[in-house]
Amino acid sequence: MARWQPGATQRLVVAAVDLFTEQGYDATTVAQIAERAGVTKSTFFRHFSDKRELLVAGQETLSRLLADGITEAPAGASPLQAVAAGLERASGAMGPANRELGPRIKAAVAASTELQERDALKSVGLAAAMTAALIARGVPDATAHLAGELGVLAFKRGYAQWSESQGDEAEGLASHALAALEDLRAATASLG
Template identity: 40%
Template structure:
């Protein structure tokens, strides 16, 4: 087995998604994932805490672009505009090349109710992290929490639209439109 070959994490993610999509999440074992990736179970556990985390490690990968977007936003920007900048930056993570994987991943999550809770926890953690970053910028409560929660909601809605069959727009464009829709909903009558 090529346990020391580069790309072990990505190979494990690809093998897991293939097995989850083909035979089902519940019946797929860590041993099967490792074998399909040409790696050992020990290598699997170096990269992931459990077989669910293979699907959710992505949140760790793209949290930093959200934080970078908050950091780089103009100091005088409204909190919701700071979140729009953060979501725009994080949207760059979701390239056209990632779209098929993202669609398949979401399909596995949708088909397995036990995974819904993990996804909601990751999104809640992301919102808490972003609210902290906003507070560190000097945004008071409840504006920091409300803006972070709205930013994560816009991200989630945009992501769901982006993975829809036939969708070809960049996620950043979709997110911009969703933020505009949010603005229209909250504008004075």
């Protein structure tokens, strides 16, 4: 094993997703993940506190990108227009590796209650980041919370559609996330 190779975080995530898919989350050990990624256990623990954290790698970055997009939206933007700007910003950071991992991560999460709980906490964190950015723009609290929650739902729906689609490779996550946000906006109008 090489002393140091770049991309340890990404290699650990891919190794974990592969192992979770092959043998299940509960049967996978940190040692197996580290070995598959070509790193030591101590390197694993420099990047992640435990194996649950592997599937939420990048959450802080994603939260920051969503919030930055909202913050930088034009001054006259509605709350959902600001959320759309956040979705566009975050989507721009997602590439082919994210798209390829999507269905495998979804399967791993679906097969583990522990990962489902961690995924739910990730959603809460993303919504909180968007809500805080909207409140900082002067959006009333209840409206900011609703828009933040819709943003998370749109991102998750868009990501699922994007990662499972066999469409144009050039088509990015943004178009899927924005279409999902528009669908959700229309659905809220029908609530009465």
